[in-house]
Amino acid sequence: MLVLFETAAGYAIFKVLDESKLQQVDSLYKEFETPEKANKVVKLKHFEKFQDTTEALAAATALTEGKIGKSLKKVLKKVVAKEAHEQLAISDAKLGGVIKEKLDLSCVHSPAVAELMRCIRSQMETLITGLPPKEISAMSLGLAHSLSRYKLKFSPDKVDTMIVQAISLLDDLDKELNNYIMRCREWYGWHFPELGKVVTDNLAYCKAARKIGDRTNVATTDLSDLLPEEVEAEVKLAAEISMGTEVSEQDIGNIGHLCDQVIEISEYRSQLYDYLKNRMMAIAPNLTVMVGELVGARLISHAGSLLNLAKHPASTVQILGAEKALFRALKTRKDTPKYGLIYHASLVGQTTAKNKGKISRMLAAKASLAIRYDALGEDTNAEMGAENRAKLEARLRQLEEKGIRRISGTGKAMAKTDKYQHKSEVRMYDPSADSTIPSTSKKRKFEEVEEEDEEETPTTPAVKSKKAKKEAAAAAEGEEEEAAETDETPKKKKKKKKDKKAAEEEEAMEEEQEEAPVTESEKKKKKKKKKAKEEEEDE
Amino acid sequence: MRPGFSPRGGRGGFGDRGGRGRGGFGDRGGRGGFGDRGRGGFRGGRGGFRSPDGGGFRGRGGGRGAPRGRGGRGGFGAGKKVLVEPHRHEGVFICRGKEDALVTKNMVVGESVYGEKRINVEEGEAKIEYRAWNPFRSKLAAAILGGVDQIHIKPGAKVMYLGAASGTTVSHVSDIVGPEGLVYAVEFSHRSGRDLLNVAKKRTNIIPIIEDARHPHKYRMLVGMVDVIFADVAQPDQTRIVALNAHNFLKNGGHFVISIKANCIDSTAAPEAVFAAEVKKMGAENMKPQEQLTLEPYERDHAVVVGVYRPAPKKK
Numbered sequence: 001m002l003v004l005f006e007t008a009a010g011y012a013i014f015k016v017l018d019e020s021k022l023q024q025v026d027s028l029y030k031e032f033e034t035p036e037k038a039n040k041v042v043k044l045k046h047f048e049k050f051q052d053t054t055e056a057l058a059a060a061t062a063l064t065e066g067k068i069g070k071s072l073k074k075v076l077k078k079v080v081a082k083e084a085h086e087q088l089a090i091s092d093a094k095l096g097g098v099i100k101e102k103l104d105l106s107c108v109h110s111p112a113v114a115e116l117m118r119c120i121r122s123q124m125e126t127l128i129t130g131l132p133p134k135e136i137s138a139m140s141l142g143l144a145h146s147l148s149r150y151k152l153k154f155s156p157d158k159v160d161t162m163i164v165q166a167i168s169l170l171d172d173l174d175k176e177l178n179n180y181i182m183r184c185r186e187w188y189g190w191h192f193p194e195l196g197k198v199v200t201d202n203l204a205y206c207k208a209a210r211k212i213g214d215r216t217n218v219a220t221t222d223l224s225d226l227l228p229e230e231v232e233a234e235v236k237l238a239a240e241i242s243m244g245t246e247v248s249e250q251d252i253g254n255i256g257h258l259c260d261q262v263i264e265i266s267e268y269r270s271q272l273y274d275y276l277k278n279r280m281m282a283i284a285p286n287l288t289v290m291v292g293e294l295v296g297a298r299l300i301s302h303a304g305s306l307l308n309l310a311k312h313p314a315s316t317v318q319i320l321g322a323e324k325a326l327f328r329a330l331k332t333r334k335d336t337p338k339y340g341l342i343y344h345a346s347l348v349g350q351t352t353a354k355n356k357g358k359i360s361r362m363l364a365a366k367a368s369l370a371i372r373y374d375a376l377g378e379d380t381n382a383e384m385g386a387e388n389r390a391k392l393e394a395r396l397r398q399l400e401e402k403g404i405r406r407i408s409g410t411g412k413a414m415a416k417t418d419k420y421q422h423k424s425e426v427r428m429y430d431p432s433a434d435s436t437i438p439s440t441s442k443k444r445k446f447e448e449v450e451e452e453d454e455e456e457t458p459t460t461p462a463v464k465s466k467k468a469k470k471e472a473a474a475a476a477e478g479e480e481e482e483a484a485e486t487d488e489t490p491k492k493k494k495k496k497k498k499d500k501k502a503a504e505e506e507e508a509m510e511e512e513q514e515e516a517p518v519t520e521s522e523k524k525k526k527k528k529k530k531k532a533k534e535e536e537e538d539e
Numbered sequence: 540m541r542p543g544f545s546p547r548g549g550r551g552g553f554g555d556r557g558g559r560g561r562g563g564f565g566d567r568g569g570r571g572g573f574g575d576r577g578r579g580g581f582r583g584g585r586g587g588f589r590s591p592d593g594g595g596f597r598g599r600g601g602g603r604g605a606p607r608g609r610g611g612r613g614g615f616g617a618g619k620k621v622l623v624e625p626h627r628h629e630g631v632f633i634c635r636g637k638e639d640a641l642v643t644k645n646m647v648v649g650e651s652v653y654g655e656k657r658i659n660v661e662e663g664e665a666k667i668e669y670r671a672w673n674p675f676r677s678k679l680a681a682a683i684l685g686g687v688d689q690i691h692i693k694p695g696a697k698v699m700y701l702g703a704a705s706g707t708t709v710s711h712v713s714d715i716v717g718p719e720g721l722v723y724a725v726e727f728s729h730r731s732g733r734d735l736l737n738v739a740k741k742r743t744n745i746i747p748i749i750e751d752a753r754h755p756h757k758y759r760m761l762v763g764m765v766d767v768i769f770a771d772v773a774q775p776d777q778t779r780i781v782a783l784n785a786h787n788f789l790k791n792g793g794h795f796v797i798s799i800k801a802n803c804i805d806s807t808a809a810p811e812a813v814f815a816a817e818v819k820k821m822g823a824e825n826m827k828p829q830e831q832l833t834l835e836p837y838e839r840d841h842a843v844v845v846g847v848y849r850p851a852p853k854k855k
Contacts, residue, residue: 006760121763137763145739148736148748152736
């Protein structure tokens, strides 16, 4: 059996002289206690030294990734291939698989092999002859440093810290810019206040202020490239009747400097935004296509890095940015927020309020897939993002049309509607206001019965009496007061309105339909009294 | 076996700013403080603020910085007479003065790694420099001051340090093992790895490894057999991590020193239960714990377990 042992100085291939010793795994270490004993168990067959640190670095990185580097391939072909019948013992099972695949050498990795590796490592310096004693440690120090440096410098293109920094800078710039613009308006406003009212756009204001300087120059300055014509005319007009103070050259000079700063920062901000767009497209194209650059950058910045963002489940991506609301809702057992930073994505923005929650969830799910593809996938194209976005837009259209077809599940199934419950919305005519002549008892009874029937149909006795009271009170106060009674159901309101307007014929029909349940005689009496009162008041 | 002095430890952060070659820390504190003030919205007057508040600010920055170093400014003024004597553990020293401190002999004379206090002592003709070791920042120092029986890290030893972070404690371990020993410092984070790399540049007995300690086979090319494994990784599966590394790199009869943070393993269980569970897990991996102590008063709910790996079978 051959053993492949990697060191910082090079690859060592040992031959196991006494394979029977490998059977007793636990006492193997005894055989390696002294160099002499060790030499009896294994012998160095070949040592392939690394030519320089670059080769060593390449070999080390290949080892970290579990791949076969060039030098390893060379060694294996040269030495082991000749003795193909022998098995090769290696420390990494994954590497063994790759070797078997590429070079067709049978590899073995087992607890016995692991123990053997330990023992060889303990006697590393004595077993590998031909190396000065301190060389291995010196080589490993050098190799470790170059390997670490390589790791830390790795791949400037895929680095998402640029995004995080750029978006933070964008926010900072916005705040600063806002402060400066307000200060500029305030300051210049002492001299020419009307300009502030006429010119609403901030950047145009600063440019105009810079160009005008002292307002006595307005007539001579040409603002056509900054402002539209009407505005320019207004400005010129306002300058003549301005009530601002006079200022000296120095003051105007300083204000001018401030305006310059504002203009410069605005330009830089737009440049930065372009830069951010480029970086986002380069680093996370699928995410950019799905939610846009700004939202994508904010998500990455919130999570810390693209990889961190990829580790979050889709439900987290949905509410990233709404943590305060989330934990407050969780603590007080209320409803959790439906969207966080993702609210500002265009897909969520263009839906109606009712559907925002649904779209936010769907978008978060697909965006999460896009993020993982960007962070961990190897291709850098935006196909997947575009596909997902198209799917989402289709679903959005379905939602808006309130399609009766289900969105998920079998497409052919119809959406379930609520169970049909007959809610009678029949309006009744209330004839109590018809005649001022006190009606006969017979008529009253007739009306009472109708009223009772109306009231009975949907409600329980307890509520009925309340409603009767309400009706009475409402009728007394008049229709204008109806709105104030919040307990009143809409259908009752309708009934009352209709009562006062509609014809008696409807009443008659209604009566026929609703010859219904028995009412209590007490209630009848109460209602009778109330009706009497009503009619009296109406008169 | 408690050393009989008040465990102030290396609380020095800002002792003598004047005589310090690397006064950077003070400035950093000051500037950091300024940054906070700026964020508070004093943007307009920033230019004006700088000069008059410079001196005052440094004090304030210092005040804010000191809690980081977890200490006051007391201790060792320049030129005060102090006595340095060896600790029971080889390679570690105690500095006796107005307050006592744990110190190690500085391998790179004239430089502070993380802004700690340096003490210069003359012994005959030789001038020796010692660096103060802060037990609030370093678990190993806290364990030593807590009275651990054996740390097994001694001059000439080969140590594997898992969870090296920015290299603050690693530098002290490097001081202890001296130029004959080796420290393999494993750290996964890139940010901290950068700082670790800078520390390793100056100290040639530190070998920096920027890798996940969960996969020791990935750095097998760089590491030989070690005598001690020190682990301060703060991961829920840290026992498994240490075991994997031990199986690969720790010699038979080698020792391990593991710092356990109860909150990190299981924040709902009682700390004692967590420590007991960890000790049990170690037993299953052929790691025999020999002592355990908590790191009160320097850390809360922390414990250090020292043990031996694959001890030589006792001859009957």
